[in-house]
Amino acid sequence: MTRVDVELQLAIENLLARYVHALDDDRLEEWPEFFVEDGRYRITTAENFERKLPLPIIYADSRAMLRDRVSALRHANIYEAQRYRHGVSSVLVERVDARTAQATSNFQVVRIMASGESMLFASGRYLDRIRLSGETPQFEERVVVLDSRSIDTLLAIPL
Amino acid sequence: MTRVDVELQLAIENLLARYVHALDDDRLEEWPEFFVEDGRYRITTAENFERKLPLPIIYADSRAMLRDRVSALRHANIYEAQRYRHGVSSVLVERVDARTAQATSNFQVVRIMASGESMLFASGRYLDRIRLSGETPQFEERVVVLDSRSIDTLLAIPL
Amino acid sequence: MTRVDVELQLAIENLLARYVHALDDDRLEEWPEFFVEDGRYRITTAENFERKLPLPIIYADSRAMLRDRVSALRHANIYEAQRYRHGVSSVLVERVDARTAQATSNFQVVRIMASGESMLFASGRYLDRIRLSGETPQFEERVVVLDSRSIDTLLAIPL
Numbered sequence: 001m002t003r004v005d006v007e008l009q010l011a012i013e014n015l016l017a018r019y020v021h022a023l024d025d026d027r028l029e030e031w032p033e034f035f036v037e038d039g040r041y042r043i044t045t046a047e048n049f050e051r052k053l054p055l056p057i058i059y060a061d062s063r064a065m066l067r068d069r070v071s072a073l074r075h076a077n078i079y080e081a082q083r084y085r086h087g088v089s090s091v092l093v094e095r096v097d098a099r100t101a102q103a104t105s106n107f108q109v110v111r112i113m114a115s116g117e118s119m120l121f122a123s124g125r126y127l128d129r130i131r132l133s134g135e136t137p138q139f140e141e142r143v144v145v146l147d148s149r150s151i152d153t154l155l156a157i158p159l
Numbered sequence: 160m161t162r163v164d165v166e167l168q169l170a171i172e173n174l175l176a177r178y179v180h181a182l183d184d185d186r187l188e189e190w191p192e193f194f195v196e197d198g199r200y201r202i203t204t205a206e207n208f209e210r211k212l213p214l215p216i217i218y219a220d221s222r223a224m225l226r227d228r229v230s231a232l233r234h235a236n237i238y239e240a241q242r243y244r245h246g247v248s249s250v251l252v253e254r255v256d257a258r259t260a261q262a263t264s265n266f267q268v269v270r271i272m273a274s275g276e277s278m279l280f281a282s283g284r285y286l287d288r289i290r291l292s293g294e295t296p297q298f299e300e301r302v303v304v305l306d307s308r309s310i311d312t313l314l315a316i317p318l
Numbered sequence: 319m320t321r322v323d324v325e326l327q328l329a330i331e332n333l334l335a336r337y338v339h340a341l342d343d344d345r346l347e348e349w350p351e352f353f354v355e356d357g358r359y360r361i362t363t364a365e366n367f368e369r370k371l372p373l374p375i376i377y378a379d380s381r382a383m384l385r386d387r388v389s390a391l392r393h394a395n396i397y398e399a400q401r402y403r404h405g406v407s408s409v410l411v412e413r414v415d416a417r418t419a420q421a422t423s424n425f426q427v428v429r430i431m432a433s434g435e436s437m438l439f440a441s442g443r444y445l446d447r448i449r450l451s452g453e454t455p456q457f458e459e460r461v462v463v464l465d466s467r468s469i470d471t472l473l474a475i476p477l
Contacts, residue, residue, distance in 0.1 A: 004169040010322040017408035021422060024443075046242065083364065083465045085441040087407045087426055089246045090176035104180060108246055108269060110426060110441045116468025118438050120277050123244040123269045125183075147242045150275025163328040205401065248405045249335035263339060267405055267428060279436050282403040282428045284342075306401045309434025 005095060012093045012103050012130060015137045020086035020107075023158055028073060031158055032066035035139045036131050039063060043144040043159060045151070046124065057151060073157065083112040084121065084157070099133040100140070109159060122159060123147045164254060171252045171262050171289060174296045179245035179266075182317055187232060190317050191225035195290050198222060199300040202318060204308045205283065216305075232316065242271040243280065243316070258292040259299070268318060281318060282306045323413060330411045330421050330448060333455045338404035338425075341476055346391060349476055350384035353457045354449050357381060361462040361477060364442065375464075391475065401430040402439065402475070417451040418458070427477060440477060441465045 015034070022030045035041065043058040060066050091105040104127055111121035129141040144159045174193070181189045194200065202217040219225050250264040263286055270280035288300040303318045333352070340348045353359065361376040378384050409423040422445055429439035447459040462477045 003166065004173050006165055006169055006324055007321065009169055009173075010324055010327055014322050014410070017410050020408050020424065021410060024424065085424055085426065085465055087246050087248075087405050087424060089248055089405075089407055090179050092173070092176050092180060106179065106183065106244055106246060108244065108267070108426070110438060110465070112441065112465040116466045118441060118466055120269060120279065120438065123271065123277060147244055147269070147271040148275045148277055162325065163332050165324055165328055168328055246405050246407075248407055249338050251332070251335050251339060265338065265342065265403055265405060267403065267426070279428060279438065282430065282436060306403055306428070306430040307434045307436055 005093070008095060008101060008132075009091070009093050011132075011137055012101060012128075013091050015130065015139075016088050016091060016103070016105060016126070016128075020088055024083070024085055026083075028070045028158070031070060032063040035063050035066060035142070036134075037063050039066075039139050040141040041066060041139075041144075041158075042142070043146065045146045045149045047149050049143075049145045057146075069158070081114055085110045085112065088126070096129075099131060101130045101132055101137075103128040103130060107159070164252070167254060167260060167291075168250070168252050170291075170296055171260060171287075172250050174289065174298075175247050175250060175262070175264060175285070175287075179247055183242070183244055185242075187229045187317070190229060191222045194222050194225060194298045194301070195293075196222050198225075198298050200225060200298070200303075200317075201301070202303040202305065204305045206308050208302075208304045228317070240273055244269045244271065247285070255288075258290060260289045260291055260296075262287040262289060266318070283318075323411070326413060326419060326450075327409070327411050329450075329455055330419060330446075331409050333448065333457075334406050334409060334421070334423060334444070334446075338406055342401070342403055344401075346388045346476070349388060350381040353381050353384060353460070354452075355381050357384075357457050358459040359384060359457070359462075359476075360460070361464065363464045363467045365467050367461075367463045387476070399432055403428045403430065406444070414447075417449060419448045419450055419455075421446040421448060425477070442477075 019034050041060045042056045044056045048055050087108045089106050091103060094102045096102055104125060107124060107126060109122045110118055112118045124146040127143040128139055130137050131140050178193050200219045201215045203215045207214050246267045248265050250262060253261045255261055263284060266283060266285060268281045269277055271277045283303060283305040286302040287298055289296050290299050337352050359378045360374045362374045366373050405426045407424050409421060412420045414420055422443060425442060425444060427440045428436055430436045442464040445461040446457055448455050449458050
């Protein structure tokens with residue numbers, strides 16, 4: 001029977017879990033730290049992704065750009081008006097080489113408004129390239145592929 | 160403390176994850192390959208399941224029947240009109256014998272329409288009997304028990 | 319690379335999975351058994367939790383109190399009118415000492431009405447303190463932190 005690399009699988013699941021708890025707890029300042037210094041982050045739609053259209057909704061190719069985005073969000077103050085709750089599942093991990101892994105997972109995000117109302121906010125896939133050589137695994141690249149093409153104007157928030 | 164069979168648990172979770180990614184990526188032709196040659200697949204409602212009523216919404220007892228269903232879906236062309244996103248969680252695995260395991264898990268499926276609108280499409284349990292003796296684990300039986308009894312007419316799609 | 323304690327992680331995930339299957343299968347009588355004899359259970363809102371307001375929606379500090387609650391629910395007969403389906407994910411586990419662990423996880427609960435209609439019922443975090451010294455892990459404390467402050471009157475049900 002094909003064997004799963006147990007240590008690697010759980011190390012990646014741990015990274016993915018810490019990432020969503022940081023976002024859901026509104027610890028946005030920790031978000032860039034999940035990436036390597038020149039890490040890439042991109043949110044796109046499934047439609048554009050499949051057509052290979054270079055039209056990401058968000059794009060960053062360094063931790064510095066991610067930090068700028070956090071500052072902008074804190075200044076605009078739109079992030080704190082509601083809560084988000086991620087569900088991440090079906091995590092598939094593949095080792096690329098000694099220091100790199102790839103992961104694919106499903107996510108669903110619920111948004112909870114200040115009024116108390118909840119709604120399904122977004123769903124899609126995370127496509128990750130992860131560096132394993134550091135003290136803790138970090139994203140070299142995280143591509144967020146949204147299922148829906150109707151984008152909320154608040155989507156400047158990290159997913 | 161009771162010990163979880165780590166290798167078995169992760170091998171089954173990997174099977175369940177590969178299954179939903181095949182469906183969510185619209186790689187329907189791969190779907191029958193997750194079953195053994197005479198594998199059984201059934202979608203039923205919790206209500207009928209509890210009353211032991213033999214009224215499955217979908218029933219197949221061979222890989223050939225699953226392939227026929229894929230052909231029918233491709234011909235009818237209804238599957239591609241929308242996307243689906245599965246969330247699978249709380250996977251309980253039990254070894255039955257040297258070559259067989261049983262698994263119970265929870266699922267929620269979101270449907271994303273071409274218009275961009277998303278909705279909770281289905282929720283329920285997977286009740287699986289899995290053969291472990293092959294190169295990779297495969298379903299001997301997968302019973303999909305839907306929580307809701309109101310069935311969408313499009314429910315001919317695999318879950 | 320930081321290592322996840324594989325055995326501990328899967329033992330806790332197994333506990334969390336068995337817990338939600340007991341609830342979703344309406345095996346309410348088993349619910350108190352997931353706690354140690356003087357186990358504490360509390361449902362609160364994120365808002366109250368952050369402000370450290372001592373206003374839990376439900377509070378119990380013994381298995382006996384949990385059993386009383388089950389009796390009350392069975393007598394009131396409101397629990398069986400609908401189904402619930404939990405999704406638990408992003409489980410972070412930390413060892414406290416030789417016989418204790420802490421866990422944080424995300425949950426989403428769907429409610430399925432007798433009419434067949436489904437809705438997102440609740441989302442939030444589980445904050446758990448777990449005793450590891452028994453035959454199987456048990457909750458010393460489970461705090462359910464709901465994202466939304468608008469509480470359904472039926473929320474007497476366990477989460």
